[in-house]
Amino acid sequence: MRVLGIILRREIEVRLRDWRFWITILSIPVLIVGVGGVIALLERDRPPITIYLPAELRELNLPSTKRLRFVSAPAATTLELKAQLREKEGFLLRSPDTGNTATFLLYTKEPLPSVEEENLQRLLQTALQQERLRKIGLSPEKWAYLTTPPTLKTFVLSAKGEESQSASAVSFLGTLLSLFLFMIIISAGSQILLSVLEEKTNRLAEYLLTHISPAQLLTGKLLASLFLTFVQAGIWIAFGWGGLYAAGTKATPLLNALSTSSWGWTLCFLLGGILLYAFLYAAAGASSDSVTELSSFGQALQWPLLLSFILVSTSAMQPQHPITIFLSHFPLTSPLAMPLRFTLSEIKTWEKLLSLFLLGISILGGRYLAARLYQRALLLYGQKLSWKAIWHLLRG
Amino acid sequence: MSWIELKGISKRFTTASGPVTALQGVTASLPKGAIIGLLGPNGSGKTTLLRILMGILPADSGEVWCEGSPLSASLRRTFGYMPEERGLYPKMRAEDQLSYFLQLKGYSAKEAQKEIRYWAERMEAPWLHRPARALSKGMQQKVQLILALAGNPPFLLLDEPFSGLDPVVATEVETILRERVQSGATLLLSTHRLEQADHLCDYVLLIHKGQLRLAGQTAALKQQYKTHSYEIETSAPLDALPWPTEVTLSPHTSHRATIHVSSTLTGKALLELLLPHTDVRFFAEKLPTIKEIFLQTVTTA
Numbered sequence: 001m002r003v004l005g006i007i008l009r010r011e012i013e014v015r016l017r018d019w020r021f022w023i024t025i026l027s028i029p030v031l032i033v034g035v036g037g038v039i040a041l042l043e044r045d046r047p048p049i050t051i052y053l054p055a056e057l058r059e060l061n062l063p064s065t066k067r068l069r070f071v072s073a074p075a076a077t078t079l080e081l082k083a084q085l086r087e088k089e090g091f092l093l094r095s096p097d098t099g100n101t102a103t104f105l106l107y108t109k110e111p112l113p114s115v116e117e118e119n120l121q122r123l124l125q126t127a128l129q130q131e132r133l134r135k136i137g138l139s140p141e142k143w144a145y146l147t148t149p150p151t152l153k154t155f156v157l158s159a160k161g162e163e164s165q166s167a168s169a170v171s172f173l174g175t176l177l178s179l180f181l182f183m184i185i186i187s188a189g190s191q192i193l194l195s196v197l198e199e200k201t202n203r204l205a206e207y208l209l210t211h212i213s214p215a216q217l218l219t220g221k222l223l224a225s226l227f228l229t230f231v232q233a234g235i236w237i238a239f240g241w242g243g244l245y246a247a248g249t250k251a252t253p254l255l256n257a258l259s260t261s262s263w264g265w266t267l268c269f270l271l272g273g274i275l276l277y278a279f280l281y282a283a284a285g286a287s288s289d290s291v292t293e294l295s296s297f298g299q300a301l302q303w304p305l306l307l308s309f310i311l312v313s314t315s316a317m318q319p320q321h322p323i324t325i326f327l328s329h330f331p332l333t334s335p336l337a338m339p340l341r342f343t344l345s346e347i348k349t350w351e352k353l354l355s356l357f358l359l360g361i362s363i364l365g366g367r368y369l370a371a372r373l374y375q376r377a378l379l380l381y382g383q384k385l386s387w388k389a390i391w392h393l394l395r396g
Numbered sequence: 397m398s399w400i401e402l403k404g405i406s407k408r409f410t411t412a413s414g415p416v417t418a419l420q421g422v423t424a425s426l427p428k429g430a431i432i433g434l435l436g437p438n439g440s441g442k443t444t445l446l447r448i449l450m451g452i453l454p455a456d457s458g459e460v461w462c463e464g465s466p467l468s469a470s471l472r473r474t475f476g477y478m479p480e481e482r483g484l485y486p487k488m489r490a491e492d493q494l495s496y497f498l499q500l501k502g503y504s505a506k507e508a509q510k511e512i513r514y515w516a517e518r519m520e521a522p523w524l525h526r527p528a529r530a531l532s533k534g535m536q537q538k539v540q541l542i543l544a545l546a547g548n549p550p551f552l553l554l555d556e557p558f559s560g561l562d563p564v565v566a567t568e569v570e571t572i573l574r575e576r577v578q579s580g581a582t583l584l585l586s587t588h589r590l591e592q593a594d595h596l597c598d599y600v601l602l603i604h605k606g607q608l609r610l611a612g613q614t615a616a617l618k619q620q621y622k623t624h625s626y627e628i629e630t631s632a633p634l635d636a637l638p639w640p641t642e643v644t645l646s647p648h649t650s651h652r653a654t655i656h657v658s659s660t661l662t663g664k665a666l667l668e669l670l671l672p673h674t675d676v677r678f679f680a681e682k683l684p685t686i687k688e689i690f691l692q693t694v695t696t697a
Contacts, residue, residue, distance in 0.1 A: 006499050014488070203483030207543070209452050210477050211500040 003212050007220030008227075011195060015228050024187070025232045029239035036243075049116060051106070052081065052091035060127040067116055068123070085109050102128055174343040180236070181270055181336050182309045188229040188274045189281035189305075193298070195221045196285030196374075214375040222278050229274055265352055266339040272359040273335025277305065279366030283373040308333035319344040329355045331362035399428035399582060400449075400467070400551070405458035407444050418444040420606045422458070426584065426599070431577050433597030433614075434586040435686065441606040442586040443480055446553050449584075450477050473502065476549035480556045480586075482540050484528035490539045491516075491524040497543050515542040519572070534565040541569060545576065552576065554585040558592065570596065590687035602690050609693045618683040621692065624657045625682040626666075632674035640669060654682060 015021045048066065052073035062070045073081060073091055081091050090108035097103070104124055106112065112120070133143050199205045208217060284298030311327060318324055319341045327337035328347075334355045341347055405422040408415050419441045426432055434442050447453040449460060451472045460467040484493055491512055498508035516524050519538050528536060537560070544552060552573070558566045577583050587593065593600055593614065600617065602610035610617065629652040630637065639645065642658040643666065657666060663681060670676060684692075 003500060006496070010496055014485075198485070202485060203479075203481040204485065206447075206452060206479040206481055207477070207497070207540075208500070210450050210475075211473065211497070 003216055004220050004223070007212070007217060008224050011221055011224030012227060015191070015224070021228070025235050028183075029236055029243070033239070033243060047088050049108070049112065050089045051120075052089070054091070054093065057092055057094060060124075060131065062123050062127050065119065065123075068120060082107055174340050177266070177343065178309060178336055178340050180233075181273065181339060182305065184229055184233050184270065185273045185277050185335060186305060187232055188225050189277040189301075191228060192221055192225040192278045193281040193285045195225070196282050197288060200285065200289070215371055218282055218370060218374050221282065222275070225278055226274060262342040266342060268356060269335045269338050269359070272356065272363060275363045276331060276335070276359065276366050277301075279363065279370040283366070283370040286370070286374045286377045304332040305336075308336050325351075329358055331359045334359055398425035399463060400426040401461040402426070402445075403459045403461060405445065405448060405455050405460070407441075407448060407453065407456050417606050419448070419455075419603075422603070422606075422608045424601055424608055424611045426582065426601075428582050429577065429580055430582060430598040431573070431596055432582070432584045433593035433600040433686075434584055434603065435590055435593050435600055435690065436586075436588065436603035438588050440588075440603045442588075442603055443555055445603070446477075446479075446555050446584070446586060449553060450475065474547070474549050474551075476544035476546070476552045478540055478544040478552075478554040478557055480559070482537075484531075484536055484539060486529040487527050489525055489527050490531060490535075493528065494524070494539065494542060494546075498546055501547070503547075511546050512542070515546060533560055534562060537561060537565065537569075541572070545572070548576070548579070548581070550581055552581055552583045552585075554583070556587055557585055558587070558589075590690055591685065593686045597686075600686060602686075602693065604690075604694050610689065614686065617686070617689055621684050621689045622681070623684060624659055626655050626657065626663055627678060627680050627682050628653055628655055628676065629678035630670070630674040630676055637670060637673050640666075652678075 046067070048064075048069045050069045050071055053060075053062065053070055054073050058072060064070050076084070078093070085091065085107065087109050090106050090112070093105040093107070095103045095105060102124075106120070129143070130140065133140060199208060280301055281298075284301050288298045308327060311323070311333070324337065324341065327333045328341050328351075330337075338347070338352065338355050402422050402424045405419050406417075407419040408417050410416075422441075422445065434445065436442050444453065448455045449467075449472075451469060462468075462471060484490070488496075494512045495505065495508045498511060499505060503511065512524065516522065519542060521535070521538055521542075523531065523535060524539070528539070531539070541557070544554060554573075557569060557573075561569065573583055573585075585597075597614055599613050600610070601608060612620075631651070633650045634645065634647055634653050635650070640661065642661045644656040645653050646655070647653040655666075657663070663679070667676065667679060
């Protein structure tokens with residue numbers, strides 16, 4: 001225990017003192033907030049576009065918006081108007097209708113942003129609609145009566161009763177959860193990979209192994225990685241909470257999208273995923289010579305989690321599809337797939353237990369693999385081990 | 397006096413290209429309080445043997461005994477070790493690394509600090525506050541040596557301790573090691589530079605292709621393998637002297653030569669034959685070097 005404490009303290013201190021650790025943790029939320037802030041600023045400071053309307057179009061009564069300002073065109077020919085146009089200005093013409101299709105021509109000095117183009121399209125459609133309703137003698141109220149779309153509210157029935165859920169919150173939560181779990185698991189795995197490689201690259205492993213066992217060294221690194229991963233997760237959650245609060249949105253709908261027990265199961269799968277990938281990445285570090293010279297095993301390890309993230313996001317639309325069910329039980333993908341299924345449908349307890357059991361078995365297998373490779377490959381310097389070499393090492 | 401007994405140590409590795417025998421039935425007795433050279437070419441098994449002694453690798457068969465009982469893990473922890481592949485955490489300060497490793501060795505933080513201060517003075521190393529990457533190779537090697545020497549271990553196992561050192565630092569290191577041995581420690585150092593063993597080691601183990609080819613006191617081995625050769629320098633030209641038929645001459649100059657004498661004729665008897673005819677400026681028995689003994693052993697095996 002004493003030795004474990006010494007290793008743990010050192011691992012945590014070194015990472016916390018490393019500025020790159022903080023860059024990794026803070027860059028994503030700061031980037032999101034920063035980019036969002038810059039976009040908001042650009043939006044706020046963007047001047048409106050003035051569109052000149054000739055006399056015949058004034059009857060459309062196009063309403064000015066924050067971005068589009070409609071004013072009467074001065075008396076001038078089309079050519080003169082074109083020549084006088086400045087930036088952030090345009091003028092609108094209407095060519096004769098072709099059947100039911102009305103065609104408008106907009107001339108500007110610079111391309112109109114697609115958002116504004118769509119807004120203008122909508123305004124023209126509404127104005128044209130009003131014009132045509134007047135022509136056929138139908139009042140706007142009767143038109144609204146005919147065309148107002150119905151409202152649909154969705155509810156998910158749980159075993160305990162009816163629950164009112166926001167479909168958008170659930171859908172958003174599912175995506176967010178997948179991304180969050182993916183990044184956390186990758187982060188934990190990367191930390192332990194770098195930690196193992198640090199000692200191998202700096203030729204320290206042999207000296208360390210004279211005083212502590214490979215199992216003690218590995219366990220110390222794992223615990224440190226777990227601690228730091230939860231620090232990272234906590235900071236990201238705090239940023240997310242703060243961001244939602246600043247945007248005037250509460251996080252409660254997101255939290256309520258899953259029941260308390262589902263959050264508990266999600267935490268179990270997160271922990272299991274971190275442990276499994278931490279052991280596998282430790283094995284990858286022991287069998288590699290450097291980050292740039294990852295062994296065959298290390299290179300292969302990157303794919304299951306990435307593929308599971310892609311597949312899980314795609315198959316999420318069908319939570320009961322055999323592929324989705326398989327992914328939620330296969331240990332390398334279940335840490336992402338099963339929590340996502342929680343957001344989409346009620347999962348039977350035996351399924352969750354089975355998935356966790358399989359994950360648990362895999363964790364033990366990963367631990368065995370990591371300990372074996374750690375002990376045997378840690379002293380193999382200057383070598384990037386092939387699959388054959390790894391197999392021989394495991395066989396002893 | 398035998399202290400450590402190696403009893404039939406064998407070790408094989410399974411590699412992608414097939415099994416490799418690193419050590420085969422190595423049996424030897426290591427005396428206490430001596431400088432023991434573990435000699436052999438690259439790939440002969442020296443590092444494997446050191447790792448087995450330190451408990452980093454388990455032997456496939458055989459045992460290591462110390463003073464009549466199997467070498468225990470607790471006793472191993474008192475040994476000082478300096479591996480061949482050695483390094484430091486580049487960004488960590490040298491003294492922090494020393495403290496970390498000493499605490500792993502069993503020291504408390506305070507005891508570690510005290511030990512570091514002692515060795516900083518002894519090794520003339522006031523730069524221990526610097527990060528490892530700011531230290532020269534010689535300085536880094538001193539840090540690693542401090543790790544091995546800290547706590548005055550009874551048994552020092554150093555794998556290629558002089559590799560990469562300039563002559564000044566190598567001499568300093570040699571002096572410190574001799575002091576430790578004089579204080580009662582036993583030193584086992586491995587090297588592939590056999591000429592080093594000649595002036596440094598009291599006892600040698602010669603390993604070749606995983607097998608122990610030779611073991612014994614350096615002086616005794618030289619006597620055992622001597623070839624009855626002498627270096628001689630005379631005032632009279634060599635070819636003018638009445639050499640007996642038992643003598644074979646290999647002249648370097650007209651006055652200096654290496655002579656090989658058959659075992660029936662002693663150096664004293666030869667001198668008595670020559671002195672009436674010339675002054676002898678120089679006469680010394682030419683004992684074989686460890687390298688010569690090793691090559692002879694390996695080629696006749």
